[in-house]
Amino acid sequence: MEYLVVHFPRSRRVKVDDEFNGRTDELIELEAGSHLVTLGPPDNFSPDERRIILKDTSELEPREIDFELDE
Amino acid sequence: MSWTSSRSLLAAALLLLAGCAHWVVNDPLVAGRPAPDYRFERAPATGKNTNSLFVCLTFSGGGTRAAALAYGVLEKLRQTRITWKGEEKSLLDEVDCISSISGGSFTAAYYGLFGARIFEEFRPRFLDVNVERALVARAANPLNWLRLVSPNFDRIDLAAEYYDEAIFEGKRFEALAEPGRRPFVILNATNLANGERFEFTQDQFDVLVSDLSTFPVARAVAASSAFPFLLSPVSLKNYPHPAGFTLPRDIREGLNDYEANRRRYYWARNRALYVDDARLPYLHLMDGGLADNIGLRPIEAAYRRTSGFIRRLMNEGEIEKLVIIVVNAGTQSLDTISAKENPPGVDVVAVKTATVAMGNYTAETIEVMKELRETRERAQRNLAACQRRLTECPGAPTLPRLATEIEPYVVEINFEAIADPARRAWFWHLPTSFNLTPEQVNALLAVGPELLGAAPEFKELLESLGGR
Numbered sequence: 001m002e003y004l005v006v007h008f009p010r011s012r013r014v015k016v017d018d019e020f021n022g023r024t025d026e027l028i029e030l031e032a033g034s035h036l037v038t039l040g041p042p043d044n045f046s047p048d049e050r051r052i053i054l055k056d057t058s059e060l061e062p063r064e065i066d067f068e069l070d071e
Numbered sequence: 072m073s074w075t076s077s078r079s080l081l082a083a084a085l086l087l088l089a090g091c092a093h094w095v096v097n098d099p100l101v102a103g104r105p106a107p108d109y110r111f112e113r114a115p116a117t118g119k120n121t122n123s124l125f126v127c128l129t130f131s132g133g134g135t136r137a138a139a140l141a142y143g144v145l146e147k148l149r150q151t152r153i154t155w156k157g158e159e160k161s162l163l164d165e166v167d168c169i170s171s172i173s174g175g176s177f178t179a180a181y182y183g184l185f186g187a188r189i190f191e192e193f194r195p196r197f198l199d200v201n202v203e204r205a206l207v208a209r210a211a212n213p214l215n216w217l218r219l220v221s222p223n224f225d226r227i228d229l230a231a232e233y234y235d236e237a238i239f240e241g242k243r244f245e246a247l248a249e250p251g252r253r254p255f256v257i258l259n260a261t262n263l264a265n266g267e268r269f270e271f272t273q274d275q276f277d278v279l280v281s282d283l284s285t286f287p288v289a290r291a292v293a294a295s296s297a298f299p300f301l302l303s304p305v306s307l308k309n310y311p312h313p314a315g316f317t318l319p320r321d322i323r324e325g326l327n328d329y330e331a332n333r334r335r336y337y338w339a340r341n342r343a344l345y346v347d348d349a350r351l352p353y354l355h356l357m358d359g360g361l362a363d364n365i366g367l368r369p370i371e372a373a374y375r376r377t378s379g380f381i382r383r384l385m386n387e388g389e390i391e392k393l394v395i396i397v398v399n400a401g402t403q404s405l406d407t408i409s410a411k412e413n414p415p416g417v418d419v420v421a422v423k424t425a426t427v428a429m430g431n432y433t434a435e436t437i438e439v440m441k442e443l444r445e446t447r448e449r450a451q452r453n454l455a456a457c458q459r460r461l462t463e464c465p466g467a468p469t470l471p472r473l474a475t476e477i478e479p480y481v482v483e484i485n486f487e488a489i490a491d492p493a494r495r496a497w498f499w500h501l502p503t504s505f506n507l508t509p510e511q512v513n514a515l516l517a518v519g520p521e522l523l524g525a526a527p528e529f530k531e532l533l534e535s536l537g538g539r
Contacts, residue, residue: 001375001446005471017377018320022386027471029386029450031375033332034324053331059450060457062471 002054003062004028006037009069013040027062030054037065044070092218094228095290098282099310107248108273109283111168111373111380117251119164122389124155124536125381127168128254129367129397130175131433132296132360134503137174137400139198139512143519144398144484145182146190150520153536162538168373168380170257170270170366172359174505175398176295177238180288183256184242197238198512202505205237206230225303227293235289244271244291245284255380257369259359260294263304267341268362269294269354270369274378278318278345279354280310294356298503300422304355309348318343321378338372365399367436374443388474394532395440398519399485401433403499437483444479451476482529484522 006014008024015021015038022028024039031054038049045067057063107113116122130141148163155165171179177197182189209215209229218224235241247256258271269275271291276283294305317323325332325339345351359366373379384390408415408423415423454470461467489495498518501511523529532538 001443001450003450017324019378019383020387021377021383022388022474025471027454027473029382029447029473030377031332031335031382033328033335035377036320036324055331059454059473060470 092221092224109248130171132173133400134174139515141178147520173296231293260356261361397483
């Protein structure tokens with residue numbers, strides 16, 4: 001399995017491949033490969049979504065991505 | 072009217088009857104229909120069943136032998152009392168999903184539809200019935216001879232009618248899809264064209280643009296148990312995909328994964344095949360054992376895929392204990408081929424070719440599931456150990472954590488665990504048929520609970536649940 005951490009200034013649910021799959025700043029365990037990542041509502045973040053390819057991560061060295069809070 | 076004219080009219084009427092016979096066609100998917108969808112999401116945890124203790128069962132193929140072994144395990148789970156979150160209950164109350172193959176699908180579907188009624192009705196209605204004789208009697212009915220003349224009606228359709236009337240009370244999947252109903256039952260068959268596992272869920276039917284809710288449960292069970300040569304395939308229609316049809320995101324992303332994840336790529340590719348409805352307007356399904364004879368692959372997929380219901384619940388922090396119990400009624404048939412100098416005939420080769428692979432990957436599939444469990448446990452151990460070390464360093468950061476720590480259990484029961492060689496051989500040599508003697512059924516009903524109770528990992532689970 002692969003590991004992802006999504007950073008955002010606020011606690012928010014994370015959507016992976018259109019399904020809720022965890023929360024920001026937590027380790028999310030996923031299958032290797034291509035994934036589309038976004039956040040749950042409200043819609044005050046950017047970018048709208050990030051496409052990533054998860055590979056060669058570990059629980060101690062997860063892939064980390066950021067979303068910014070729109071002011 | 073002359074005798075000749077009457078005979079001609081009768082013959083014409085009979086031919087018309089024969090020509091009209093057709094397999095039950097699955098309905099198209101209609102946008103905005105009120106019928107419930109048969110998906111796991113439609114069955115949220117309610118009442119005594121929690122997500123925090125998440126239990127999945129898999130029932131293997133093997134005719135009545137498999138159905139009886141699975142039934143015995145259900146009884147054992149019902150009798151097992153546990154305490155979870157301060158509430159005393161039966162372990163059976165916590166079963167969330169059942170994935171089944173062939174003979175095991177009779178037990179899974181019956182429990183899914185009728186719940187505790189299974190403990191009163193299933194034995195006289197199925198386990199003690201000579202189903203093979205009943206099917207032969209149907210085929211011997213002259214009216215059915217005429218129907219069987221039709222190119223669109225075959226032995227499997229007679230079998231499905233019998234199961235529908237005699238066992239499943241004409242129930243459709245909408246009965247399984249009632250809100251809040253658990254366990255979520257996954258009946259599995261095999262697509263004869265590509266050997267791909269085919270599950271009777273709305274997620275799978277979405278790709279056929281078809282509505283599962285109106286489909287007879289008996290036909291799904293018939294497909295799951297359509298043993299090669301003895302029975303013919305169950306056919307389904309793959310409807311034209313409307314303009315703007317899009318595959319679920321998980322499949323679309325998986326199609327990009329030829330390099331990154333070959334396993335996911337092939338899964339996505341096989342799902343996406345059905346979009347080509349002009350080239351593939353029909354599917355023909357046979358015994359689920361041709362793809363996976365223990366029914367564990369759907370659970371593995373639910374654990375692995377981002378759209379999988381176990382994966383999402385784990386990442387959402389809802390599961391604390393994950394229990395997978397594999398009920399494997401696999402046998403070891405006597406090797407009569409290797410004792411002879413002359414090679415087997417075409418008939419034996421044909422049957423062996425069609426069936427020999429059914430158990431080939433059973434042990435491998437269980438090992439894959441155990442490796443997934445070990446990966447999770449190792450990740451949890453590493454995180455805890457590293458965090459402990461970090462806390463010794465002033466100002467060191469806190470590591471990101473998994474949503475919850477999970478205690479996973481993978482329990483397998485099979486006849487191999489029977490200590491006495493003669494008794495083990497007796498179970499191994501039980502036939503794969505739909506006709507067992509009452510003594511054989513009694514023995515199977517007794518050995519299921521015995522094997523489960525003796526499984527080391529089940530004992531560990533019970534200890535952690537204050538079980539008895």
